[in-house]
Amino acid sequence: MSIRMLANTLGAxxxxxxxxxxxxxxxxxxxxxxxxxxxISPERVAPLLHADIVIRDGRIVELGTNMxxxxxxxxxxxxxxxxxxxxxxSHLHVGHSAALDDDAIDAHPExxxxxxxxxxxAYLAFGFTSVVDLxxxxxxxxxxxxxxxxxxxxxxxxxxxxxxGYMAFNIPPLSSPNFPNLxxxxxxAEHWPKSLSPGDYTAERAVSRAQDSGAICVKAFVESxxxxxxxxxxxxxxxxxxxxxxRERKLVLMVHATSVDSWRSAxxxxxxxxxxxxxxxxxDLGNAVxxxxxxxxxxxxxxxxxxxxxxxxxxxxxxxxxxxxLLEDPRLAIALPPAVIAYLRSADxxxxxxxxxxxxxxxxxxxxxxxxxxxxIERTRATFKIMLQDHxxxxxxxxxxxxxGFGNPPGLNGRLELQDWANAGAPLSLILxxxxxxxxxxxxxxxxxGSIEVGKSADLLLLKDNPLENVSAYDSIETIFLNGEPIARxxxxxxx
Ligand SMILES: [Zn+2]
Numbered sequence: 263m264s265i266r267m268l269a270n271t272l273g274a275x276x277x278x279x280x281x282x283x284x285x286x287x288x289x290x291x292x293x294x295x296x297x298x299x300x301x302i303s304p305e306r307v308a309p310l311l312h313a314d315i316v317i318r319d320g321r322i323v324e325l326g327t328n329m330x331x332x333x334x335x336x337x338x339x340x341x342x343x344x345x346x347x348x349x350x351x352s353h354l355h356v357g358h359s360a361a362l363d364d365d366a367i368d369a370h371p372e373x374x375x376x377x378x379x380x381x382x383x384a385y386l387a388f389g390f391t392s393v394v395d396l397x398x399x400x401x402x403x404x405x406x407x408x409x410x411x412x413x414x415x416x417x418x419x420x421x422x423x424x425x426x427g428y429m430a431f432n433i434p435p436l437s438s439p440n441f442p443n444l445x446x447x448x449x450x451a452e453h454w455p456k457s458l459s460p461g462d463y464t465a466e467r468a469v470s471r472a473q474d475s476g477a478i479c480v481k482a483f484v485e486s487x488x489x490x491x492x493x494x495x496x497x498x499x500x501x502x503x504x505x506x507x508x509r510e511r512k513l514v515l516m517v518h519a520t521s522v523d524s525w526r527s528a529x530x531x532x533x534x535x536x537x538x539x540x541x542x543x544x545x546d547l548g549n550a551v552x553x554x555x556x557x558x559x560x561x562x563x564x565x566x567x568x569x570x571x572x573x574x575x576x577x578x579x580x581x582x583x584x585x586x587x588l589l590e591d592p593r594l595a596i597a598l599p600p601a602v603i604a605y606l607r608s609a610d611x612x613x614x615x616x617x618x619x620x621x622x623x624x625x626x627x628x629x630x631x632x633x634x635x636x637x638x639i640e641r642t643r644a645t646f647k648i649m650l651q652d653h654x655x656x657x658x659x660x661x662x663x664x665x666x667g668f669g670n671p672p673g674l675n676g677r678l679e680l681q682d683w684a685n686a687g688a689p690l691s692l693i694l695x696x697x698x699x700x701x702x703x704x705x706x707x708x709x710x711x712g713s714i715e716v717g718k719s720a721d722l723l724l725l726k727d728n729p730l731e732n733v734s735a736y737d738s739i740e741t742i743f744l745n746g747e748p749i750a751r752x753x754x755x756x757x758x
Contacts, residue, residue: 287330293318295331299340303714304695317720320745348391348721350701353659357402360663376599380756382412384597384673387754391721396481397421418479419472426453427494428485450494465503479514484524489542501531525559539572541641550640564652571659574682577638582669583619597671599756658697684733720746
C-alpha cells in the first residue's frame with residue numbers, strides 16, 4: 263500500500279467515523295437542551311463550538327457535543343448563537359430610585375409603583391442574573407425578593423456608617439426601620455449621638471448586625487467628603503476592627519473608598535474589595551491628571567491583589583443632569599416603564615432635573631459643577647487605565663443608582679458600565695470575566711455561579727453576537743436563563 267493509498271484509506275475511515283458519530287448523537291429525554299451553541303465561559307481558553315448543554319432542576323448537568331433533545335425534553339436551538347454565564351453586578355442599590363425624585367414619588371405613586379415593578383425585570387433584561395446590594399434595608403430585601411421575577415439577590419446588609427458622616431448625615435430615631443448600621447468611631451466622638459451607648463456600636467456588633475440580615479459581605483464607608491466637604495469618617499483602626507470581625511464570620515469586606523487616602527486605609531486594613539474607582543486626591547479638583555500619589559496607591563493595590571470595582575458610572579451617570587440624551591436611548595424602554603420615561607420628558611420632569619442641577623451647582627466649589635464633573639469623569643477613566651496597566655484585579659459593579667437623577671437606570675446602567683470599560687481599553691475577555699467568574703470568586707459564590715460548568719446553576723445568556731468581538735454584543739441578548747428557566751428578553755419590557 264502506497265503512502266497515498268494509506269492516507270486515502272485513513273481519510274475514508276475518519277470520514278466514516280465522523281459520519282457514524284453524526285448518527286450516534288445521544289438523545290436526551292429529560293430537562294432542557296440548548297443545542298449547537300458556541301459556549302464562551304471565562305474558565306475556557308477558547309470557545310467551545312457546536313456545544314450542547316443539558317439543564318435539569320436548574321443546574322447544568324451535561325456539557326458536550328453530539329447531544330440532541332428527544333421528544334420529552336425541551337429544546338432551544340443555539341445555532342449561530344453565543345452562550346455566556348449570567349452576569350453578576352456586584353455593586354447595586356436595588357431600593358433606591360434611579361428615575362424619580364421624592365417629590366415625583368409623592369405626587370405620582372402610580373409611577374413609583376410602575377418603576378418598582380420594572381426594576382428587577384430590567385436587571386434581568388440586561389443580563390444580570392445575580393446582583394449584590396451593598397446597603398440593603400430589610401424592607402427593600404422583602405420587596406425585591408417578593409417580586410415575581412427577579413435576579414438572585416445577595417447583599418452586604420446595611421452598610422456600616424459613622425454618625426453625621428456620608429450616608430448617615432441625619433440619624434432617625436432608634437425605633438425607625440431606617441435606622442442605619444452605626445459604628446462608634448473614637449476619632450469622631452464629637453459627632454456621636456448622646457442617646458446611644460458606644461458599647462452597643464462596636465465594630466463587632468455592627469458586623470454581626472449585617473450578618474444577622476443574611477449578608478454575604480459587609481460594606482464600610484470611608485468617605486471624608488469627595489475632596490470637597492469635611493465629613494466625619496471611619497478611620498483605619500476602626501476599619502481594622504471591622505476587618506477582624508468580618509474575617510471571624512467569613513464575610514467579605516468591601517470598603518467604599520474614592521480617594522488616595524481612603525484607598526490607603528482600605529489597603530492598610532486588608533479589606534477584600536474596594537467598592538469604587540479612584541477620583542479624589544489633594545490639589546486642584548479641576549485638574550484631571552492623576553498625580554504620582556494616585557499611581558502609587560494603584561500600584562500598591564496591584565501588589566496586594568486588592569480587588570477593585572472601578573464603578574465608572576458613579577460619576578459618569580451624573581452627566582444626565584446636564585445632557586439628557588439618555589432619554590432618547592432606545593434601550594431606556596427596557597429599563598424604565600413608558601409612563602416613567604414620559605414623565606422624565608415632560609415639563610415636570612425637566613423642572614425636577616433643572617432643580618437638581620441647580621442644587622449641585624450651588625454645592626460645588628470653584629470652578630463649578632460642570633468643569634468639576636468633567637474632571638471627575640476624566641479622573642475615573644485615567645485611573646482605570648492605570649489599573650488595567652498594573653493588572654489590578656477588577657470586579658464589575660455599576661453602583662446603580664449612584665446618586666440622584668436618571669443617569670443610572672436599572673440594568674441599562676450596567677450596560678453603560680460595560681461600555682465605559684470597553685471605551686477605556688479593557689479587553690473584552692477581561693470585561694466578561696470581571697462580570698462573571700471574578701465576581702463569583704470574590705464573593706464566595708463560584709461553587710454555584712460565574713461559569714458554564716457541569717454542576718453550576720444554569721444562569722445563562724443566549725446572545726446573537728459574540729461578546730469577545732464587540733461590547734455591543736451585550737445589546738443582542740435574546741434569552742436569559744435564570745435557574746434553568748428561559749425568559750425571552752422581549753418579555754421583560756414594561757408595558758405601562
Ligand atoms: Zn454604592
